[in-house]
Amino acid sequence: MKQILIAGNWKSNKTEDETKEWLEQWSQSFSTFHGKNEHITIVICAPTTVLHVLKEGVKTRDLPIRVGAQNVSAFADGAFTGEVSARMVKELADWVIIGHSERRTYQRETNEDLSAKVANAKNVGLRVIYCVPDSTEVIPHAVDVVAYEPIWAIGTGKTDTPENANSVCAEIKKKTGISSVIYGGSINATNVKQFISMNAIDGVLPGGASLDPQVFFRLVTAAGSTH
Ligand code: PGA
Numbered sequence: 001m002k003q004i005l006i007a008g009n010w011k012s013n014k015t016e017d018e019t020k021e022w023l024e025q026w027s028q029s030f031s032t033f034h035g036k037n038e039h040i041t042i043v044i045c046a047p048t049t050v051l052h053v054l055k056e057g058v059k060t061r062d063l064p065i066r067v068g069a070q071n072v073s074a075f076a077d078g079a080f081t082g083e084v085s086a087r088m089v090k091e092l093a094d095w096v097i098i099g100h101s102e103r104r105t106y107q108r109e110t111n112e113d114l115s116a117k118v119a120n121a122k123n124v125g126l127r128v129i130y131c132v133p134d135s136t137e138v139i140p141h142a143v144d145v146v147a148y149e150p151i152w153a154i155g156t157g158k159t160d161t162p163e164n165a166n167s168v169c170a171e172i173k174k175k176t177g178i179s180s181v182i183y184g185g186s187i188n189a190t191n192v193k194q195f196i197s198m199n200a201i202d203g204v205l206p207g208g209a210s211l212d213p214q215v216f217f218r219l220v221t222a223a224g225s226t227h
Pocket of ligand 1: 009149153154155156157184185186187205206207208209
């Protein structure tokens, strides 16, 4: 059975109380789950301000969820007001998303910034999910997972076709030698199976569909039943 990564991206959503409520509802759903999930890695990439709540909640409830961040600083520790360094993130998370199109657009992150972020993240042992809009984008060699996310499919309810997503993921693998490539862009509980069943797609990066614990649980369950 192939290993599947499901990385939920909460984006700029959820307070401490909302994070606790999500965990409460997720663990209730999970207690009813009797399928196999050893082949699935679930990561929740949360805002920096709630990483500690997520980490603590996952630990005390013994949930099969890994904690991820959505950004690290391009700088090391030091005089960089407002920045959160990779070393600080590593205290709370094991994974990080770098290069999401929203940060490339709204924070004007350049390829140079992104490769500095990847270097800092890898220096402290974070696992990096690196997002690209297509197969032509520069991808730093050190990343662990590449997420193919066509910009027009993010938050629009329109996905790429599973066949085209598969060929872009295959192209990325061939070009970079990176063995884990996932798809993101309007993934939900209904369409996830079609993507996961493609041979070059190793997982998904749902945004909107990770916010509601029951919807996300249905998505994980559907992905888990794909062979
Ligand atoms: P979406 O977001 O699932 O809401 O389209 C995906 C992403 O931006 O990572």
